[in-house]
Structure formats: C-alpha cells, structure tokens
Amino acid sequence: MSNSKQKEAKHYLGIDCGSVSVKLAVIDETGNVIWKDYRRTHGEPLKAFAEAISSLFEDMDSIEFESITTTGSARESIAKLIDCESVNEITSHGIAAAYYHPEAKSVIEIGGQDSKLILLEKASSGETAIIDSSMNDICAAGTGSFLDQQAFRMGITVEELSELAYNSVNPAKIAGRCSVFAKTDMIHFQQTGVAKEDLCSGLCEAAVRTFIENLVKGRQIKKPIIFQGGVARNAGMRKAFTKLLKVNIEDMIIPEYFDTMGAIGAALYAIRSGRTQKRSHSFLLERVTIAQLSNHKMSGLPPLTTARVLRPSYQLNKIENNRDFYVGIDVGSVSVKVVLINDAKEIKYTVYTAINGEPVEALKKSFAEILNVLGPGDFSVKGVGVTGSGRKYIANIVGADLVKNEITAQTTAAVMLVPDVDTIFEIGGQDAKYIRVKNGSIADFIMNKTCAAGTGSFLAEQANRLGTALNEEFSRLAMTSKNPVDMGTRCTVFMETDCIHYQQNNVPKEDILAGLSYSIAKNYLEKVCGNHPIGERIVFQGGVAFNASVVGAFTQLLNKDVIVAPHHEVTGALGMAFLAQKEMKKHNGPSRFHGFNIDNRIAEEKIINCSECANVCKLVSVKFDDDQEAVYGSNCGKFEQQEESRHFIPDYFTWREKLLLSYQGQKGNERIIGIPRMLQFYELFPLWATFFKEIGYSVELSDNYNKQIYEKGISYILTDTCFPIKSMYGAVENLRGKGVTKIFLPYVLNMYDESYDTNFAHNCQYIQQIPDFVKSSSLDIALITATFKLKDDRNIEKAFVEIGKQLGIPVKESIKASRKALTAQQEFVRICKEKGKEALKNFDSFERVFVVMGHPYITHDKFFNLNLARHLIKLGIPTIPADLLPLDMTITHSQKIDLVWKTNNKTINVAEYIHEYNTKHVNKLLPVLLTTFGCAADSMLVPYLADIFGSEPWLEIELDEHNSVTGVLTRCEAFWESATADRKNHNYAENYEKFKRRSVTLKDIVNDGRTLYVPPVSEAFTAPRRIEWVAWAGLM
Template sequence: MDLSTSSNGRAAPTGRALSLGIDVGSVTVKAVLLDTTGRVLESRYQRSHGKPRQTLHSLLQEIASHHDLSNGTWVGLTGSGGEAVSHLLGGRHVNELIAQTRGLQQYHPEARTVIEIGGQDSKFLQVELDPGTGRMDLVDFAMNNLCAAGTGAFLDQQAERLGIAIEGEFGRLALLSEKPARIAGRCTVFAKSDMIHLQQKGTPMADILAGLCQALARNFTTVVARGKRFLPPVVFQGGVAFNLGVVRAFESVLGLEPRSLIVPEHHPFMAAIGTGLLAAENGGPGTPNPFPGLEGLLDLALERPLSREARPPLHRRPALPSGGPVPQPPARPDGETGRPLEVALGIDVGSVSTKAVLIDAGGGVVSRRYRMTAGRPLEAVAVALREIGQEAGPGIRVTAVGVTGSGRELTGEFVGADLVRNEITCQARAAIACHQSVDTLFEIGGQDSKYTRIEQGTVVDFAMNNACAAGTGSFLEEQADRLRVRIEDEFSNLAFASPHPASLGCRCTVFMESDIVHHQQEGAELKDLTAGLACAIVENYLTRVVAGRPVGRTVLFQGGVAFNPSVVAAFERRLGRSILVPPHHEVTGAIGAATLAMEERGDRLRRGEAGATSFRGFELGDRGYRTTCFTCKGCSNLCEINRVVFERERPLFFGARCDRFDATSRTPVREQELIPDLFKERNDLLLGGHVPPPRERTGRPRIAIPRALSFHDLFPYWRAFFDSLGIEVELSSPTNPATRSRTASMAAIETCFPAKLLFGHVSELLQGSADWIFLPCVANREAPPGEAEENMYCPIIPASANLVLAQLPPVARQRIVTLPLHLQWGGILSRELDTLADRLGVGRNGMRQARQAGEQALREFHTSVQIRGREALGQIPPGMQAGVLVGRPYNTCDPGVCLDLPFKLRRMGVLPIPMDYLPLDSAGP
C-alpha cells in the first residue's frame, strides 16, 4: 500500500520551522511533516519490500518536492531501522513506545489503552494523562515475542495463501461474516492447517477471514497483553488498524460496543507523529539546523553490502537419499506351506500426515502408506488401510494392531487397536529395533519436532516443539514455496551447490521471509538461500527443541524431513558427527507401534492368555460410518466427545475423562473397575463432607475459596476454621475448560500452570455472591518430624494473591481477603490471624478457637490419608503395577492440571498412588 496525503501539490517555501517524523519499521516506512502546531502537513506510508533505506529515500524525495525543508527542519526517527539512518538526516532516534505515547497525547489525550499492531511487532500500552502538566505518561506496556502470531505478518501470510488482497478486500469480506470460523491464533504456519480443513468443509471465505481476525485479536489479548486490563477508551493504531475485520474482532473479543474502538485518523503514523513532535520539543526554542539533504541517505541506500562472512558449504554423502521413498516390494506368504503370513499393523495418525505399515515377525516392512491427514483422520486411516490391504493381498493375517500419534485414542477405537501408545515410545522402539546402540533420536515431521534421549534401551528424557513451526517440516515447505523451489529434490541439489550458505539465524518462519528478502537484496543467490534454510532449520531445532540437552554419539534422524539430505548434512556439520537415517524413517512411528503390539501379543501368549486381535479389518471405510462431536455436560469437566457411528453397531465414544460412555462402546469393561481410585478417595477426605451452601443467602457471612494451589492440602484447615466462626464456605468449580479459558484472558505472568489457574478460579468466584474471596499467601508449613527446620512453599505460592490483585479493578479488590501466613511459626501466625479477625469483623478470642479447630481438622485429614495409604499399599495384589505420582498436591491431585493422569493410569491397569499416602514420616534416612 502506498498511502499519501499532502496539503498541496507543489513545493511550499515557508519561513517557519517544520518537524519531520520518520518511522522505519520492519515491513513499512512512514514519514510525516508537521507544522509548529503539530498539524500533519503531509504523510507517506509504503511497504519497504526488504529495501527500507531506498523506500525512505523515495518518500522523503516526495515530501521535499512539496515542501521547502532548507530553512530548517527538526528530524526525529523511530522504528527498528530508524537509528541506523538518524545521523545521515541530522535527527535523533526515539524509542517507539515513547513516540507512540507522544503522538497519542497530541490526538487522543482521553485514551487509556492502546493496541498497536504493525507488520512484525505488536504492542500493548496503558497510558494516563497528568492533569497538572498535560503530559501523557506511559503507565504499563507489553510487546510480542519473536513470533508472528499476533502481528500483521499473520494476516499477510494467510491473505496470500487465500489469494485475497490484504489492503481493503480482506477487511471488507470479513465484515460480511455472521459466524466467524474458529481458527487457532497460534503459529501462523500452523494456522494454515486450520484454513485448509475449513476450505475442505466448504466454509465461506468471509467466515474464514473473520475467523483469522478473531484469532489475531484473541492472540493479542492472551499472549501480548497477557491478562492486562483494557481500560477504556481503547485506541487501535498501526498498519493493521486499516483492516475493518480486525477492528470488529477486537470489539467482539474485548466486549466493546460497536464503533467504540477508537481508530485515529492518522493511525499508521502515530509513532512518526510522536517522534516528530519530540524532535521539535527537545530541539529548544531556537531555529533547527538546515536539513542535510538526501545525498547521504541515497549513498547508504545504494551502497553494496560488505562481503558476508564465509560459511562452510554442505557436503552430500553418497549414502544419503536424494529424493523420496523407494517403494519396497511386499513380502509374500511362504509358498511351500501356503500358510498366511502373520503381520502386525501399525498406524501413526498425525496432524499433517497419517502413516500405516504392516511388518512381519522379523520386523520387515511388508507394506506401508504415507498420506496427508487433511483434517479428516478417520478417513485418512480408512483409505490407508484399504490400500495396504490390497497391496499385501489375501495371503496375510493381522495378529496385532498398534496405534500412535496425536489422534491415537480415537483411531484406536475406530480400527480396533490392541495397543495405543504415545509417539515418543513408538519412535524410540523403532529406533532401537533399527540400531540397538542408539542414544539420541531426532524426529522432525510436518508440524512436530521431538528429541529423545535413550539409555540402555529406555527413554530417559524427551522434548517437543512448543506450537512453533520454526524447527519443523512446515518451516522448510513455507520457505521453499516462497522461493518456488521443489522441496522433494531441487531444494537439496541447490543447497549442495552453494559455496557460501546464507546466515539466516534462528527465527520465526514468518519473520524469516524478511531475512530472505534482505539477503536477496544484498545479492544472495538462490542456492545460498536454500543452503541457509537447511542450516536454519537445524539451528531452530537445536535451539528450540533440544535446548541444551545432551546429544550422544549415535544419533538417528527420523521423520519426513530426513528425506532432505541437505538437512542431514547441516546436522552433521553443526554437530561434527555422522547422523544415521534409518530405512522407512518417515513411518518409524507406525513401525514402533506395530512392533510394540506384536511384542505385547507375544507376552500374552506366553502367559497363556488369549492372543486374538480386536482389528476390525482393512475394509473398515467401506462399512459406512459417520462422526459427530458434542459437549458432555454430565459434570464440570465439559468434555468434548467424539462419536463414531457404524451401520448396525453400537457407537464408539472418545474424549471422556471418565467411563460414562464405556458401557455403550464396543470396548469391553476395563480392568480399572478393579483398581481403587485413590485420588478420588483422597479428594473425598480433603473435602471432609463439605456441603456447598445454598444458592439463596441464609443471612450468614460467606467466604469463597478457589480450588487452586494450597487448597489441595490445606482445605480441611480452612473448612473447620471458618465453620467455627460461623462463616459459610463456597468453593469454585473443579478445574475445567471454562477455568482455563478465564485464566488465558486474565493471567499476565509467565508462571507454572497451577499458579496461572488461580486467575481463572478467582474470576469465577467474582461472579458469585460471596462476601469475601480468600487468597491466603501461605509461606511455609509445619516441618515433618526429623526433617529440615524450614518447610517453605515455592515463592510463587505466597506471591500469587498479589499477582491476581494486580489484575483486578478496585471494586473487585475490595472483596479479596489476603494476608501472609506462616503456619510453621506459631507466634507470627497468631499475629497474622489477629489481622484476619479484624478484616472479617470477628473477635480475636473466636479466632483462637477457629485456629484450634483448623489444626485439629488438618491433623485428622493427614491421619486419615496415612491410614488409607497403609491399607492401599497392603492390598496391592501380586502382579499389579503401581506407581506414585510425585509432586505437590496442586499438580498431582487436580485432574484439570495433570490431565487426569490417575484415570489414564487406571485405564492402563496401573494403580496410581498419591504421594502423601506413603508412610514418609516413618521412613528411615
């Protein structure tokens, strides 16, 4: 976009001083000319396309052709590229936040909150006008990290993929939507998958565009603002404010009335205006220096870049694959015996691709398929099964089925799996089968990257990418598409031809585009860029996924990206050791699942148990089925349930965190019914028969306690404590999706997940009628006998209440009761509880009785837990697996935090034991 305004059409000599404000951003360059009153005489806005200096020179030439700058002009610069050219223009560089604030003071002094979104930067500002000085102060701010998800680049990339003009057309179409599609506002590359799925379902373009606008707005409020309050009036500025769809999305997400979000007349120029005003104000009352002209800027713009630091080239190994997978002829049954060949089936259902393999008893691959999931995992599985069944022919018999991948649970029910395991376990099993001495496993797929450390055949550590495409196959695909290079073969051939790979560093895949454009402008050839990208994915993977973990001597590289020999070579150069690429590396997850299923069947047969498979057959897709999804409202968990209905069969259900739907499923009653639910028992002991107070108020005072942090081990104390004082106790709901959603909109800090959840629980309680909400800042606990003198909580626990208070408006803060509590130090605790008595308006004598009641209730709880723990440990039958969940109760005893791990362990036949069930007080040294 080239947006230009001018007060006249010809040069206007003037005897008064002018000020020139310049904002050199990562994507666009903005320039404004102001008179002595701060009025905009002329403005220029243009995308730089990797040439910011040339673009600035062109804009200033246009302004100089309309206005005589020779009599003196104050010059101020801001933006990521402003400082580099400030000396050439005789100007001073100003911080962007300060410049934004000054521009806002000039045009919207009533503003309290600013949303500023540019090409690669997003900013949240809270401002306040000082009535005494008339100056606007910056009170608080937040900025995006090195991710494009909440920036204009997010919309730019999606618009390009959809073939929609980002200027004008995008916003106009988005306004036509009545039902915006739900799109993840996470990594902009991953959002591409959501859009593909929506297009395949026939979602109207207007709904997709409106969904993208909503995704950007949600991402800004949760990731950039991080729960900070949007105090009205709210101003939206920056280049993205041109997009009317985003304007409406922010009004919707923030709950603002239509057209109440202020978009300034000069919204893309606010930083440039601010820096121009500051240049004039800081220059003093005298006459500014004559404008130095544009010759120096032109020389810099046209200057050839210095020779880049030479990087060693990549070297191809002859043994490395140079293209796609080579089809393997399927094995056949023994021609002499005529008996069917017994095979195991493995399926790996990922977010991007679905893999299926058949292996024989020796681990040889009989048949395999690699298909795009395309948002329809069950359909992809059904097609893959039909194809490998036809390829293998009638002379095989499936004896075991294993499933892995992100869609493993649903797919396992769908195909009749005998074993369901996570990707880490399956990838590791396949790696060990390929090379027994493997100690490090790199796995890079389309949207997932994993690191696994193996010692003596056992996984001892692992890590995965965190919703970022920078170290995944999508990273290479996106950049190869932009360079119009075929990723299958041309990419590596070019990379190996480069004598000097470009240094592209470690960045978000969207921001990498700017770096590539910059290198192109400096004369980098296509082969240098492809080699640089191969090195960049390695740097991103090692930095973001491996993140300093040890890399052993025997490294296996698995996943689809291992087809790219230039990436393998980049790993070898970076690590200084050989990297092994196993055969069938693109389907090793499925191979591992099949291997584990076959081994488990062998174990069952050796124990004399039935070895029959539950497999539904290769022609599963031909039998007719339909899938639906609904929200179960049987409890506060609000589980999203997937239902698969076959013709003339009972439906399958997946997604429940309980066994409510097991009775209607083809899945037999699980062994978990025979395994005691010790975590539910512990929760019952914790609540101690607590009965929620009636909805209608009884006249008694009422206090609310969030089910977070110290609640999970101190609630017996506070229940008896407040009951002794005649105060009703209300609890927030157990952690559920609504809690997590409220947390995302409130939490403004990067802490552990349990600490963040306190925000969501408090938000729920604020909607109730309780007189107070109790947030104790518990610093320590009584030390167990023989233990260390100090028994301190994590510092976040006592600080959590103040973190919540900082996010609440004054009216809500009045209902919060919080104070430091040192349960280990009796004398200090007495004084602290006296303060609590004054706050609640109860007598201090009653407070002492309440303390005694609380301490007695807490002792009884601990005694009950220990008694039940001894009983449970003594009743574990021979052969039953049992495991202790080690951690603080707020981690292990809140199903919403630990993803209901105890329930999952019981479904696997493992008895999960709470840590405080162990007789640790009597344990020896």
C-alpha cells in the same frame, strides 16, 4: 501531484521498519497523507525497503523532504543508514492516533512481532497526551507472526484465517501464552475433527487473551479504542477484542491508515519537533544501493559438512503377485504417513501427505493414492496399526487392529532397518524423541515437553518467512555458508527474533539458514537428550532427517557418524505395520479394517458444547456408517470408550478430593467466609475450614477452576507468572460473583513438617505474596488475612487470633478454634498416609504403578492437570498421588540436602522413597513429575531428580494453559509401555551415591581452588554477605 506543487509544499517522510513489513508514509505540513506504502519483507528487509523507496520516487520523482524520521524495531539501523532522526514506536503510534482521532482514550497496536497498549488523555492545554503505555516482551506470542505461522501451518492465507475466524460461532479454547503451546492445542483439536473456522477463531481469542494478560495488567482500557497495526485488518481479531474486552463494535475504531500509523506518526513527530534535515531522493537511493551491496559478517560457527552422514539404501519392492498386506498409519502433527508391507516384511509402498489442518482429508488422499497404485484385482489387508498424536480418532475411522504410541512404533522400525542401533533421534513436525535401545528393546526414552521448540514445523515456518523452499533449497543454501550464525538453544520464538535481527543487519541468508540448522541440533541435544548417553550407532528418523544441513550439524556437534534411516519420514507408520503383523499372527483372526475407501465412513459429525461442567469442552460427536458412535475432546475422559483392564483400579485422587472437601461442613450460618479453590487450598483446607466452622462461619468455596473463571480473571492480572498463580484472580472474582463479601487469603510463608527432615519448608515467593497481588489489582473485595508460619505452632495460634480480631471473635475462642483446626490438619495428613499404605497393598497384583509427583495444586486440580488421573485409570494404569505415600522411613544423607521450597524437599523425599521401594520391588513405582511452565522452583528440582533416578525410568510433564490432554497421554502411554518390569541390571545404589555427592560445603569449594560465583542481587545484599561467606569458609 505536479512537480511544481511538490516543490512548493513541505513534505515529511516517515519510515516504520518492523519485523515482517516496511511501511512508508509522506505527509504535508498539515498532516495530510500524500503517499503511503506497506509491503512484507519476506526475510529481506533491506531489499523490501529499497523497493519501497524506488516505488516512492516512481510516483514522486523530484520530491525533497524537510525531514525523515524512522520508527519500528529496525529504526536505529535505518536511521544510521540514511542519517536521519528516529523515534520509538510508542510515541509514533500514540501521536498518529491522537492526531487523527482526538477522541481516542486507548490505542491497541499489534504488528508482526510487537504489540502495544497506549492510554491517552487530554492535557490542560487541550492536546492529547500519552499517560501510560506497555509493550510485549521479547516473546512474540499473540502478535502478527503468531497468526502468520498458524495460517501457514493450516495451508491458508492470513486473509482466509480472518474470514474463517469472523464467521465462527463456536471458537476452540487454545492456549495463547506461547505460540508453540497454541500450535500443540491446535493440532490436538484438529485431530479430533474440530472445524477449521473454530480453530481460527480460537487462535484469535488466544492472541487477545495474551494481549490482555501481558499488556493490560490491571489497567483500565477506556473507550473509544483505536485498533491499529497490520493485525487490525483481521476481522477475527476485531471480533475477539470486542468479545473479551466486553465493548461494542462501535467503540473500537479502525483508522483509515491503520497499517501505516507508525510511519505517519514518525512524520508527524518531525513536524511537532520542528527539526529539519533536508534529504533528496538521489541521496536516499545512493545510501540504499550502497547498503544492498554490502554484507554484514559476524563471527560464528564452523561451516557445515555431511562427511559423516550415512544413508543406507533400502529399495521398495514392486507390488506383484503377493497382494496380502499389513498397513501402518502414523497420524502426526503436520502429516499422515501410510506404509504397506507384505508377509515377508518387505516394504511395498509408502505415502507421505501433508495435513494442512485436515487429517481426515489427508488420510483420504493417502488411501486414494494407494488404491490407484494397487489398481484392479483382489488384495487383502491382514492387519492395520495406527500411531501418532491423532491415533485414537483415526483408528476408529479405519478400523485399526492395534493402536500404539510413537515411541514403540519408531523403535520397532529402527531395529528392523538398522538391527544394531543403540540410539534413535526422531524429530517430526511437532515432537522430538530420544530413544536408547539395548538388545533391540527400549532401554530409555525422552520426549520433548509439550513445547515443540526446534521441531520440523519451526523449520518450515522460518523457511517460509525467509522465502526459501524447505526441501533441497534450504539445505543447499545452508551448506554453502562459510560463517553460520550462532542462535544458541533458546525458545523457538526467541530464535525467530534472532533471525529478524540478523536479517535487519543484512547478514547473508545462507549464514542464517546454517545457524538455524545448528540451533535445531543444539536444541535437541540440550533440551531433549540432556545428560542421557548417546551411543555409536545413531539412527536419525522423522521428516527433519530430509534436511541434510540439520543432519550435518548433528555430526559436527557430536563428532560421530549419524545414520539417516531408510524411509525415515515414515518410520512411525512402518513400525506400526510390523507391529500389526506380529499382533495379527498372534491372534490369527480377521482384520477389523474398513477398507481404503473411507469417503463415506463418517455418516454424521457434529460439534457439541458439553454442559456437564463449567469447562464447556468442545466435543466432536461422530457417527460412523456402521452406526457406531464415538465422542472426542473431553478433558474429563467421561465420553471416551473404556479401555480393557484385567483389574479394578481404585481412584485415589477422587478419594483424596472427597476427604479434603469433607472438612467444609454444612452451610447454613448467616456469616460466610470465602476461600478460593486454588494453590494452598489443596493442602491446607482442613486447617482453614475447621477454624472458621469453630468460630461460627460457613465456608463458601470458589467453583472448580475452569476456562470461564480464567477468562473473567485475566483482566486483573498484573504480572506474567506461572498459570496457577494467575488463577487466583479468577477464583477471587468467582467468589465475588457469588455475593461473598469477605475472602480469606493468608500470607503462608512456610509449611508444616511431615515425616522427613529438612531445615526449610518455604512456599515460593509468589504464593507468600498472594494477598498483595489481589490488593494491588482492581478487584474490589475485603480480604481477611494474616501471616502464617506453619512450622511454628505458636505462630499458627497467633495468626488465627489476628484473623479472629478482624472478624470480631474473642481471643479465647480463636485460640480454641485454632487448636481444633491444627488437630484436623494433622488428622487429614494421617488418614492420607494410612490410605497410602492400603493403596500399595491393593496394588500388589500390578507389576507397575504410576506415582504422580508435584505441587498439590497441580496434581489435584483437574483443570490444571487436564484430569490426568482419570485418563490414566481409564487406560488401565494404576495411579497414586505422591502425597499419599507413607514417607515414614529414615534416609541418611552423606551431605544434607536442603532446598528452600517445601514441595521440592518433599518431592525429593518421595523420589528417595521410590528409590528405596524399587530396590525391594523391582521398579514397581514409576514416577511422573507434573511441573508448570515458568516455575523457577521446579527448574531447580529437576536436576536433583535426574541424579536420584539416574538411568531409571521417570517422566517429567510440563503443563501450562494447554486444553488438550492428547500430548500428555502420548508421553504417559509411551512411558508405561517402555518402562519394563525387569530392571535388575540397573544399580540403584550407584545412582543414589551419585546424587548424594552433589552436596558440598562452601569450604569444600574454596579448599578445592574452585571459584564461587554469586549473582549481583543488590549491593545492599551482596556486600555484607561477602564477609559472611569468607567467615563460613573458614578464611577469617
């Protein structure tokens, strides 16, 4: 455009500065786009903004603007910088979509860290208006950065991810609620050979499911739909949206300027508002230049130092005449490690190879390097050991002699390298481990939960986003920081949000990198170590130990020396080499190793969608060159090879399931009532089913929960809750799909008493309100409901009478049926206890037994718990559900412990039972607690259990929408192997006394001069409570 025409026309500049990109758009007064620019910030948003402004004035050198308007997450910072108006993103994106596509009814916008749903409607004036909108919360799961991170981890570009996803015909089922959970699923899938295109497609579908769950929440998305924002260029995402929203491709419109619609909308907003604030190019350039020269300083943490970091030397020995080797292999989440040792336990060679989404290829590269180093001449491999999250798949490929969990492998290496070690910190790409060592053996261990917040992959992703090499450059810059920012110990995604905030405020990069180093160390100490003791001989292992700034952060936070283990990056493989040597010398037989050339080891590999059940698991069937076959990837464990076991192990989970379902009775009545197979079903089905049978109804259950039921229910979800609560929508929809017209869904406020003494037995508030969740959704189904207080037999009778009235049943008949139902429920509980006593007798021949604790709707639902019980039994681990234990013992509290929730109180009683039982049977029962992500009740329970068990072995596993059992089994196997039978040195009584002392009265607190802080629930609640609390404390 000529200079004269530029001066005649009126121009408006819109600026959209987001988390990962800066967008600029110039339009004229008619809304025509004259110029636009889209560029990534690469961790330096102000620099990117300045470059965009410079580019603008190179193309339009003498332009003046009638108005400048900013939008995006950094809109206020930019508005303050250049003294202009700002508008929120919902408005700017809605205005732009309506202006260019007035026919649009819905707008989906996904950017780097934000996602939005905007619903449009024509007003009486004829203009299109925003009638409703929603936006993701602070978590960025399912947004553009989510896809960026996964592409980076797989070693491909986002454009390649888009193409691969679009061409997939068999997407993997990946958890999408949390980007870290998604990463966990991806790693486990790729380590069983799932194709990269199916992983990419699964990622896109996971992101779309997250969008639907978090933003749609029962809203109706009308067609046509506008899809805009940077993610709209992703063909895989477009395909996933059309599939999961069940719309045709022509119903989803991608605007011409999809990636700059926010900036265009901001400029259109200025025209619509009529505000003018003329700005010249010289004014803009001056403001941006001044801002670039200034750094924003914030008060932070002490500078990092490596003064207390110890790095003992350990030289590799040359490969000379002795060419007999033991090989250790560690197949982790981001790398493959291989170590060769000789008979003298000397380390002869190590290889560390990045996986980039293809573990088998990484192993081939590692082996090729070893063959090259060995050169011509004979050599022999006398034993091979494999560990890591991909150990089972790789063990079959290489012909391993020994397969062990990572805890055992890491400990073995640490003790060999630093014999007097008492504490091991291990942080790898996806897992973090704390191991306490006593006399060279594992005394205690903790692995991070299935979430991988604060591990190596997080550091790699942030370094990439900040444009910094992860190796020496990261540490070098971080160590120069004089003022590290404090990011706390929050979730990985929240820390990433903090990084973006600091960048947008022009905080120096070195301060952010130092802050990240501190946050990794703080996260580990708080979330992994917790209250477990940290000794004086701390050995740091894993790939993250390369980063001197992270090690320095540990030394400063602990005020202790930290030893970085020699060959710390391959200690898992090194430990397996030592263990393989020990194993082979014990058995004195030839190795099963197939050799270092594995190029043709896999003769045939194919993906199978299993049709054995509705989960339709993605199985990888592998045929090897010796005609052996293996199948991986099933959650039921049906196709995996049976582990050797000396004993027959009864399956008490299946026994309990059969007993529970036996109360359903025969179908055949014309009158049918539907009961969702979820939540309280796993405890109260005998009560419900017996009542309905007695009044002449057949009971129709929803199908076993599976991913298809889940996907059918996600569009009805109204709020973000734990996964089990979300499940109800799909279960109700499943019954409706079966033609059921009446569904029984009660309000269950509290539960019945068992053999333990407690004042409270409430269900959580979500379970209490289940019928309201369904009524508030767009599920159109008749609910049969009443309020049950199961601690009160009279209330049970009254509630069943109410149910009978809704179904036209006489009162007397309902009362009679309710009494039989209560008897049936009591019978179910009694039979379970008798079976529990029998089970404990049957387990006499076993040294240890797992007790699986938690909410019954988690411990007994095979979809939620990934069929854990079957996997454990196949591993030769005897397992019993906690609700079979005969809790008929009396335990006296020094101060009464009363939690509000029924399951929590029962779990504490189970823990007490285990404690008492183990004092007589030397640590026979090993507790495994299954919790679910986002469960507030369980978050209160865990500290009590930690006090009961003290230093004794127990395991917590947090579940969510994960679809691979590998990470869970890793923790269970490590727990099983490390929890030795002889724990006589531990003082159970001391641990228990510590637990009892937790309970104090309000009067104790006041008399000790301590302050009680009460959260401000509401004035209406808090004001009268103040008077009551003072009275309770004896001060009135």
